[in-house]
Amino acid sequence: MKGIIFAEFLELVEDTFGLEICQQILDENQNDGVYTSVGTYDHHDLIKLIVSLSKLTGISIEDLQEVYGKSVFITLFNSMPGLEGKSDSTFSFIKSVEEYIHIEVKKLYENANPPTFNFISATESQLVMDYVSARCMSHVCLGLIRGCAEHFGENIEITMEPMTADRSEVRFTITYV
Incomplete structure (x- = not known):
């Protein structure tokens, strides 16, 4: 899975729940949180972050995934050259x-x-x-x-x-x- 997906997720977590929560889910998963947009990473790491966030916030894993998908749409749309029109x-x-x-x-x-x-x-x-x-x-x-x-x-x-x-x-x- 491309790093842009991870970076956007962490940005959403920080913007929505704060830097402390973002750091807490990274620490719980022994994850340094460093992703390059074109790097390739194991999607299981994203799932672990979502599970940790769900436990901390009480929001279901499915709801967190849906909110994330909705928020990342425009970033992905803008990242593909030639899509406009x-x-x-x-x-x-x-x-x-x-x-x-x-x-x-x-x-x-x-x-x-x-x-x-x-x-x-x-x-x-x-x-x-x-x-x-x-x-x-x-x-x-x-x-x-x-x-x-x-x-x-x-x-x-x-x-x-x-x-x-x-x-x-x-x-x-x-x-x-």
């Missing part, structure tokens, strides 16, 4: 993730292993897709989708249906409201 809606952007963004990420980082979106159906008002990822972070994806809709100024409703017990595959149904 390619999409004009939540649905068109989500489709571009698989058709353009993940392809570009794999070109830039040969060891990248981004999640996969398998599109099941699409109408003008509803998109159904399966999120597949060995990292099992579907609530981050949920937050990213919410951040995307907010970016495009759209009102959406999202349902998540786990397709596997470990949530490595989750079906999202996204509907314009």
Whole structure:
């Protein structure tokens, strides 16, 4: 997982909960908190930080992942050159993730292993897709989708249906409201 993901998470924690809490979750995990944006790091380290934050704050792991996903959307959007103007809606952007963004990420980082979106159906008002990822972070994806809709100024409703017990595959149904 790229360092930008870790750096953005730590920034969110510091901005939301304060430097003391941020340092506490790092200390609990014997983590120095130093990440370069292009460096590659074990996603389990991020999960450990989220679990520690959940224990300290009493906020569920799923809610923390969703808030994080929503907050990091614009950073990720701005980090991909040439995205501006390619999409004009939540649905068109989500489709571009698989058709353009993940392809570009794999070109830039040969060891990248981004999640996969398998599109099941699409109408003008509803998109159904399966999120597949060995990292099992579907609530981050949920937050990213919410951040995307907010970016495009759209009102959406999202349902998540786990397709596997470990949530490595989750079906999202996204509907314009």
